[in-house]
Amino acid sequence: MLKRISEHSIYYASLIAILSLSFLLAYSSSDRSFQIGVIIVTTFFYVLWGIMHHLINHDLHMKIVVEYILIGVFGLTIIFFLLSVSGNY
Amino acid sequence: MKKMKDFLSHLFIPKESNNHRAKVLHHTNLFLTIVFLLLASFFIQRIKVSFPSVLGIKADISSEELLFLTNKERQNVGVNSLIFNEKLSEAASKKAQDMFDYNYWAHNSPTGKTPWVFIKSSGYKYVYAGENLARGFTTPDDVIKAWMASPDHRANMLSSNYQDVGFAVKLGKLNGEETVIVVEEFGNLNMPMARSKVAEVATATDTNALPENVQAVHKQPLINTSSLSSNIYYLFIIVLITALMLDMIIVEKKKVMRFVGHNIDHILYLLLVLILISIWGKGVII
Numbered sequence: 082m083l084k085r086i087s088e089h090s091i092y093y094a095s096l097i098a099i100l101s102l103s104f105l106l107a108y109s110s111s112d113r114s115f116q117i118g119v120i121i122v123t124t125f126f127y128v129l130w131g132i133m134h135h136l137i138n139h140d141l142h143m144k145i146v147v148e149y150i151l152i153g154v155f156g157l158t159i160i161f162f163l164l165s166v167s168g169n170y
Numbered sequence: 171m172k173k174m175k176d177f178l179s180h181l182f183i184p185k186e187s188n189n190h191r192a193k194v195l196h197h198t199n200l201f202l203t204i205v206f207l208l209l210a211s212f213f214i215q216r217i218k219v220s221f222p223s224v225l226g227i228k229a230d231i232s233s234e235e236l237l238f239l240t241n242k243e244r245q246n247v248g249v250n251s252l253i254f255n256e257k258l259s260e261a262a263s264k265k266a267q268d269m270f271d272y273n274y275w276a277h278n279s280p281t282g283k284t285p286w287v288f289i290k291s292s293g294y295k296y297v298y299a300g301e302n303l304a305r306g307f308t309t310p311d312d313v314i315k316a317w318m319a320s321p322d323h324r325a326n327m328l329s330s331n332y333q334d335v336g337f338a339v340k341l342g343k344l345n346g347e348e349t350v351i352v353v354e355e356f357g358n359l360n361m362p363m364a365r366s367k368v369a370e371v372a373t374a375t376d377t378n379a380l381p382e383n384v385q386a387v388h389k390q391p392l393i394n395t396s397s398l399s400s401n402i403y404y405l406f407i408i409v410l411i412t413a414l415m416l417d418m419i420i421v422e423k424k425k426v427m428r429f430v431g432h433n434i435d436h437i438l439y440l441l442l443v444l445i446l447i448s449i450w451g452k453g454v455i456i
Contacts, residue, residue, distance in 0.1 A: 162211035
């Protein structure tokens with residue numbers, strides 16, 4: 082596992098950088114519309130990054146695309162409905 | 171017992187019976203989980219509207235506690251304590267009611283009314299004034315912590331330009347959702363003068379005296395919507411992260427070849443979601 086991480090260190094470092102930047106942007110702003118925009122863009126990049134990585138490795142399959150999209154939709158569903166139910170949107 | 175064990179291992183452990191991928195991570199199950207969350211949220215919303223005493227927001231905030239905590243933060247940095255002002259509280263109350271009446275959540279109203287309009291109309295002729303807003307919080311501690319974590323709100327909280335403060339804590343509906351709004355109005359009738367830090371701290375006890383017109387919201391439904399929904403979402407994310415980690419470790423050991431996404435990607439993304447909901451679930455400030 083560690084070997085694979087080191088082989089793809091640039092990919093994982095860039096993903097961590099995107100997610101960290103997203104967290105910092107969302108955390109530093111108190112504008113809820115901006116925060117929601119940040120998480121939507123981050124989810125889009127997470128899906129795109131994953132697909133691109135598999136494409137570069139020549140192991141991209143439709144199942145993988147669907148998997149990234151489902152996890153992204155799962156994350157967004159949780160955020161939107163937590164904000165909606167708690168009235169904190 | 172064995173059946174249960176087999177079922178759980180089928181759900182979480184990659185093996186032949188689940189095509190070497192934890193069953194909870196199969197597309198069908200991920201899709202069904204999303205559908206379940208959508209339905210759960212829909213029903214929670216419906217029950218909240220129909221039976222507010224059973225399922226609703228829990229809140230226990232009073233202006234007395236907000237004053238105490240605000241002054242505590244100011245004392246910590248050696249700034250003068252604020253004096254509770256009835257006129258500023260009246261302005262805060264008018265501002266909160268205006269947000270509910272005109273259904274907006276901002277410092278300026280859609281009709282262009284600034285916070286200063288409310289402060290002036292209450293008869294407080296300020297030289298300096300400021301406003302902090304919060305909504306959706308359930309305790310005064312969380313409100314103050316959120317304001318202190320935001321540079322602009324923190325600057326207002328700790329500004330030595332202010333001498334007086336007023337609060338409003340109101341329960342109402344914004345965009346059809348029941349919520350608690352907290353308005354904190356700061357002001358100073360005079361030009362601020364340089365004072366020694368020792369003198370400021372010495373006045374703290376007097377200014378923490380209980381205001382006569384205490385505003386508070388104490389609401390305790392049978393089930394708190396915020397914590398119920400948070401717990402459901404935490405549970406789902408943690409189960410998914412656990413399944414992804416187990417799947418990753420076991421498949422790595424068995425050296426099974428599969429066409430699936432990278433579990434590390436999913437774990438990192440879900441951790442971000444987990445952190446954000448733990449912060450955003452508490453409330454929002456502007």
